[in-house]
Amino acid sequence: MASTIVWLRDDLRLDDNPALAVAASSPEKMTVVYVLDEASPGIRPLGGAARWWLHHSLSALSAELESKGSRLLLRRGAAAPAIRELANETAAGTILWNRRYGLPERTLDAGLKEWATGEGIEATSFQANLLFEPWTVRTGSGGPYKVFTPFWRSCLAGAEPRLPVDAPQRLPEPAAGPSGAPPAGDSLDSWGLLPHRPDWSGGLADTWAPGEQGASQRLEDFLDGPVEEYGTGRDVPGVEGTSRLSPHLRFGEISPFRIWHALRERFPRNAPADVGIFRSELGWREFCWQLLYENPGLATENYRREFDRFPWQTPSDAELEAWQQGRTGYPLVDAGMRQLWQTGWMHNRVRMAAASFLVKNLLADWRLGEAWFWDTLVDADAASNPANWQWVAGSGADASPYFRIFNPVTQSKKFDAGGRYLRGYIPELSGLDDKRIHEPWKDPEAASGYPEPLVGLQESRERALDTYQRLKAL
Structure with a gap:
């Protein structure tokens, strides 16, 4: 008897999972598989924080599937040959998945559908995400x-x-391979998704419950x-x-x-x-x-092509590291970057301020920031991450005007007047009162150990506006 493959990707759930729901309603045995694909053309490998999340999400999903009578099969490699091989192993007559929307993913899925049709296998995709x-x-x-x-x-x-479709109460038993046992897969630990030497994920584990x-x-x-x-x-x-x-x-x-x-x-x-x-x-x-x-190249290409002529400045290693490590001398930016490192997440208002500081006050290419966020955010999303960076830079769709430059001092005074957020991530400022904490350079003795401002806000703002005016004149 033919079996069904449910290929999970960015849909690690049982609830409202159309592909899984269809398979659960079938009398056929079922293989639920996740393929860690870092080899197919154009597929962007996950950043470090997302890899941490994926490990724990897959672990939680595996337990949920087992509680329903199924199991999660893990395979690693280019997805198309991995799914074709699995279909042959399990004599699959049906392959089900939920749709993805990036060009490399769509290309991969279309090719697999074409192969399945030629093999007499029904391949169906669903709207889920x-x-x-x-x-x-x-x-x-x-x-x-x-x-x-x-x-x-x-x-x-x-x-x-x-x-939404409720999660199935029970799932079909796993399909067997040629040996009569379920197909063999990788162990999750063998993928090495978790950080070690050093393990920087303690703050992530304290903050999140993936799954x-x-x-x-x-x-x-x-x-x-x-x-x-x-x-x-x-x-x-x-x-x-x-x-x-x-x-x-x-x-x-x-x-x-x-x-x-x-x-x-x-x-x-x-x-x-x-x-x-x-x-x-x-x-x-x-x-x-x-x-x-x-716009499939959203993470690497300016949406507004006139920004291809923008004269971004290459920050020094010291400047870039100061931004990444939360040592710019501007408390709101630094608190946000430290929150990011500790928890894998940053408040959206602060994301805008931190991004604006990099691309406008330092005149650094937005792609540098997008790549850093891709590696350090647990919610690094292939669409939202580059779209939001381009929005701040002024090069994107419906973008914030380039002349809108977030002032981190004004922003922290307005949205963190009592300094609660700043104190939570910058212990060096604990001795400053609610007023002085936003401008610690005015009381350097009380802010001992906290760096001086990396650049002047007024001077760097004027430089950014002048650079933009020269772009418009080209």
Whole structure:
């Protein structure tokens, strides 16, 4: 009897997993497989923090599958030959997966579908990780949107996103290979996803609970309070005002459909404006994926091609390390970069300030920052990470104007007036009062051990604006 393969990628969950749900409704035996693909052309290898998350997410998923009567098979290598080999081993008649939207991934999936058709194998893909697939949201002229607001307005004017599918109560037993036993796979530990010598992940483990259960708990905690004050709370880095669902969404431990309808259920009518603001953040995720779908080189190429002529300055090793390590002399930037290193995450308001400092006050190429965030963020997303860096740099779609330069002092005074966030990550400033903590260079004795400002804000701002004016004149 033929068997079914469910190929998991960025959808490490049982709940609202269309590919898994279809397989669970079939009488065929099933193989659930994850392939660590760092070899296929164009596939971007995960950064260090994401690899840590993946290890723990796969471990949690494996336990969940076993509790339902199934198991998780792990294989490593180029995905297409790995799936073809597995199909032959298990006499698979069906291969199911949930769609991805980057060009290398789409190319790989299309090639596998073509091979399966030639072999008489049914290969079917499903919508699982985006509420609105990129090709379904189009302007009146049939092209993609380049500005978020009309994009999101168009999404909201369409059909309501489908209802999520509950996790199966039981799953088919694993398919057997030629020996009569389930196919052999790798051990998770053999992949070496976790850091060692040194192990820098202690702060990540203290902050996060990767896996589907952790994602569900995050959503519940958010709906029980912060969502109703999200409009203001999301801008205050010293409080838990955001959902922190981004890494769970990145690895597909929770579906956007589940989040969307959880909001509908919690607020069936007259939802607070804050709920709509949070829902629009889901929209920004959708918009970023449309940008990547239409612009596959988003992580390496300027969306606005005039920025190809922008004279970025190469920072010295000392300057770049000071930014990476949170030693720029500007507390908001430094607190954010230290939060990133300790927890694998940074508050979004602070991300914008830290990114602006790099690309505008230091005039460093945005790609340097994008690459650092890719390596250190647990929620490093192939679409949102480059799209947001280009937004700050001014080179992206619907971008912040280049002349908008975040002043880290003004930002910290406004959004962290009492210095709660700053004190949480910069112990050198513990002796400063609420006013002086934002400008520690004015009281160097009380801020002993904290570095002097790397550059002057006014001078570096003027340099950035002058450079941009010269670009416009070209």
